[in-house]
Amino acid sequence: MTAVTFNTKFAYGVGQVAEGLKNSALGMFVLFYYNQVLGLPATLAGLALFIALLFDAVTDPLAGSLSDNWQSRLGRRHPFMYASALPLAVMFFLLFMPPQGMGTWGLFTWLTVFIVLTRAAMTLYHVPHIALGAELSEDYEERTKIVAIRYFLSFVGWLLAYYLGFGWFFADSEEFPRGQFNTAAYGPFAAWVSVLMFITILWSAVGTHHRIPYLPVNPPSSEVMSFGRVIMRTFREIAEALKNRDFMWTFSGTLLIFIMVGVDNGLNLYMFEYFWELSSDDKLMLMLLYPGGIMAGTLLTPYLHRYFNKRHGITLGITGWSLCQILPIFLRFFGWFPENGSAELATTLTAIKFVQGVAAAQSLVSFQSMIADIADEHELRHGKRQEGIFFAAGSFAAKATSGLGSFAAGIALDLIDWPRGEHIQTAADVPVETLANLGLTYGPIVSGFAVISVLFVVQCKMTRQQHEETTRRLASLRAQRAGGTGQQPA
Numbered sequence: 001m002t003a004v005t006f007n008t009k010f011a012y013g014v015g016q017v018a019e020g021l022k023n024s025a026l027g028m029f030v031l032f033y034y035n036q037v038l039g040l041p042a043t044l045a046g047l048a049l050f051i052a053l054l055f056d057a058v059t060d061p062l063a064g065s066l067s068d069n070w071q072s073r074l075g076r077r078h079p080f081m082y083a084s085a086l087p088l089a090v091m092f093f094l095l096f097m098p099p100q101g102m103g104t105w106g107l108f109t110w111l112t113v114f115i116v117l118t119r120a121a122m123t124l125y126h127v128p129h130i131a132l133g134a135e136l137s138e139d140y141e142e143r144t145k146i147v148a149i150r151y152f153l154s155f156v157g158w159l160l161a162y163y164l165g166f167g168w169f170f171a172d173s174e175e176f177p178r179g180q181f182n183t184a185a186y187g188p189f190a191a192w193v194s195v196l197m198f199i200t201i202l203w204s205a206v207g208t209h210h211r212i213p214y215l216p217v218n219p220p221s222s223e224v225m226s227f228g229r230v231i232m233r234t235f236r237e238i239a240e241a242l243k244n245r246d247f248m249w250t251f252s253g254t255l256l257i258f259i260m261v262g263v264d265n266g267l268n269l270y271m272f273e274y275f276w277e278l279s280s281d282d283k284l285m286l287m288l289l290y291p292g293g294i295m296a297g298t299l300l301t302p303y304l305h306r307y308f309n310k311r312h313g314i315t316l317g318i319t320g321w322s323l324c325q326i327l328p329i330f331l332r333f334f335g336w337f338p339e340n341g342s343a344e345l346a347t348t349l350t351a352i353k354f355v356q357g358v359a360a361a362q363s364l365v366s367f368q369s370m371i372a373d374i375a376d377e378h379e380l381r382h383g384k385r386q387e388g389i390f391f392a393a394g395s396f397a398a399k400a401t402s403g404l405g406s407f408a409a410g411i412a413l414d415l416i417d418w419p420r421g422e423h424i425q426t427a428a429d430v431p432v433e434t435l436a437n438l439g440l441t442y443g444p445i446v447s448g449f450a451v452i453s454v455l456f457v458v459q460c461k462m463t464r465q466q467h468e469e470t471t472r473r474l475a476s477l478r479a480q481r482a483g484g485t486g487q488q489p490a
Contacts, residue, residue: 004136004146004211011207012136013149015081015129018197018204020157020291022092022122025193027265028287029165029186030115031406033096035413035420036269037181040107042418046266046410048112052119053404059123064388065234067128075212076388077128077135081205084125088201089194091117096190125201131387132208134372135215138471144305144369148298151365155291155298155357157200162291164192166284179280180269237389240382246460247374247390250311253456254367256449257318261360262405263412263446264325270413271442274427275435282346289350293357300358301365310373311460313366318457320359322450324352329443333436340427370460373467380470380477412441 030049034040063080070076095114098107133146169189170179179185242248268287272278278286297317304313328349331337338344368391375387416437419430427435 004142008136008208008211009146009149010153011204012129012133012146013153013204014200014207015125015204016150016154017157017160017200018088019122019126020154021161021193021197021200022088022118022157023154024158024161024291025092025165025190026115026118027262027406028162028268029180029189030095030111031266031410032180032269033186034107034111035410037183037186038098038107039420040104040111042410042413042420044104044108044410045111046407048108048115049410050404050407051112052115053407055116056119056123059120060127060392061238061389062231062234063123063127064131064386064390064392065237066388067131068237068384068386068388069233071217074209075215076217077132077215078205078209078212080124080128081132081201084121085198085201085205088118088121088125089198091121092197093187093190093194096186127388127392129204130368131391132215133368134375134387134391136208136211138376138474141302141305143372144302144310144365147365147368147372148302151361151368152295152298155294157196158291158294159288160196161193162284162287164189166280166287170280171284172280178273180273234389237386241378241386241389244374244378246377246462247371249456249459250314250367250370250374253318253453254314254363256453256456257321257363259404259408260322260325260446260449260453263409264405264442266406266409267412267438267442270418270438274430275439275442276345276349277340277427278346278349285346286350286353290353290357293354293359294361294364295357296354297358297361298365301362304362305366305369309463310366310370311457311462313362314370314457315454317359317361317363317366318450318453321356321363322447324356324359325447326443328352329439332439370462373462373470376467376470376474377462380474383477416441 026049031042031045034045034048035042067076067080070079072079074082091114095111095118098110102110130150133150134143136146137143166179169185170182172179176182269283272283272286301313308316328337338348371390372387375390378384378386378390416434418434418438
């Protein structure tokens with residue numbers, strides 16, 4: 001396999017901008033828009049996102065299995081990347097364009113249908129795309145660099161979405177002192193995000209097209225594949241993946257942290273708007289610095305992986321993220337935090353969010369890089385490349401942020417009797433006890449699950465030395481197979 005140039009790594013990483021745009025828009029704006037602006041009960045809005053996650057539980061591994069076994073002149077991954085760009089852009093735009101005058105159940109149906117279609121289109125692209133990253137290199141540290149570039153550019157997507165939202169379409173104005181309540185701005189916002197996703201997906205597909213001849217392939221199968229057989233094969237491959245102990249523990253622990261982040265995303269606007277009473281400029285700065293911290297953290301992760309195993313990076317990230325989540329709430333309850341409306345408040349929150357982002361990057365990059373190593377181990381045991389199945393699990397875990405996380409956030413809002421509607425625009429419109437319960441949910445309650453997450457991850461025993469031995473044995477086996485068939489090893 002030829003060396004991977006920086007231009008190729010960058011083109012590959014640009015594809016993650018689309019996922020960053022989608023994740024930030026869904027995590028930050030969808031629940032608030034349908035609940036607080038359009039008046040849909042928070043539990044129903046969260047339920048729609050949870051239903052979409054149930055579909056993801058099927059479509060993510062299905063997309064992984066299909067791309068693992070796909071045979072075409074465009075290879076295994078690129079056909080899906082090309083095919084997904086336009087459907088994703090259209091479905092995302094329609095998600096933010098419900099017809100006027102829809103009642104509660106009409107809004108719920110519209111949200112459910114188009115959130116499912118949006119995420120299905122993203123799955124068609126995202127699972128093959130992240131699986132492609134594992135195929136570009138087999139080197140332990142090089143893989144971390146590829147994932148780091150991908151995550152760095154993913155949060156460029158987050159920054160773009162936040163800028164378009166808080167800095168442009170939802171900025172406070174004389175007409176709309178609270179810009180998030182400007183109903184007419186959501187359509188143009190969605191249109192811009194849709195166009196950017198379309199462009200970056202095609203950029204990634206075209207920019208990595210030249211690598212197709214060097215990518216691994218699976219032997220062609222003579223089996224005629226009906227839809228039913230594809231489903232059965234997918235479940236069979238999932239069962240094989242779940243037998244991998246390191247994968248199961250790591251995935252379980254990471255899934256929990258993604259759900260925690262999802263609750264955080266779902267409640268962020270409520271916290272910024274009512275608990276901290278931030279201006280749109282302060283909210284913009286706060287939300288830009290969190291992805292900025294993640295981007296800085298991605299640059300740090302490859303350096304740390306020279307000295308620590310990847311599972312240590314995951315536990316470090318989980319612990320740091322949780323401490324940053326709890327600290328401001330505890331300090332506020334004890335009266336040791338800057339007052340609302342002060343310049344010190346925004347500055348302090350921004351600094352904490354930046355550090356939280358640096359910590360989060362350690363978990364995100366380490367987990368994705370480790371999945372590639374686990375896929376190598378799986379090939380050694382079973383003789384088949386199945387990056388798609390393993391990365392489908394990673395995709396599902398990430399989607400849990402706006403699925404299970406938003407569902408839990410919606411339930412939490414109803415449990416604390418959060419008032420909804422456009423007339424609830426300031427903290428004075430919300431009972432003090434309700435505000436306190438919002439802070440408790442956002443901080444200590446959510447972060448308490450970090451303990452369980454860390455306990456899961458530390459059960460993973462994979463090390464750099466194990467992976468080096470795996471790649472050595474794989475190279476030997478591939479050379480033997482190539483010698484027997486006259487083909488060059490992938």
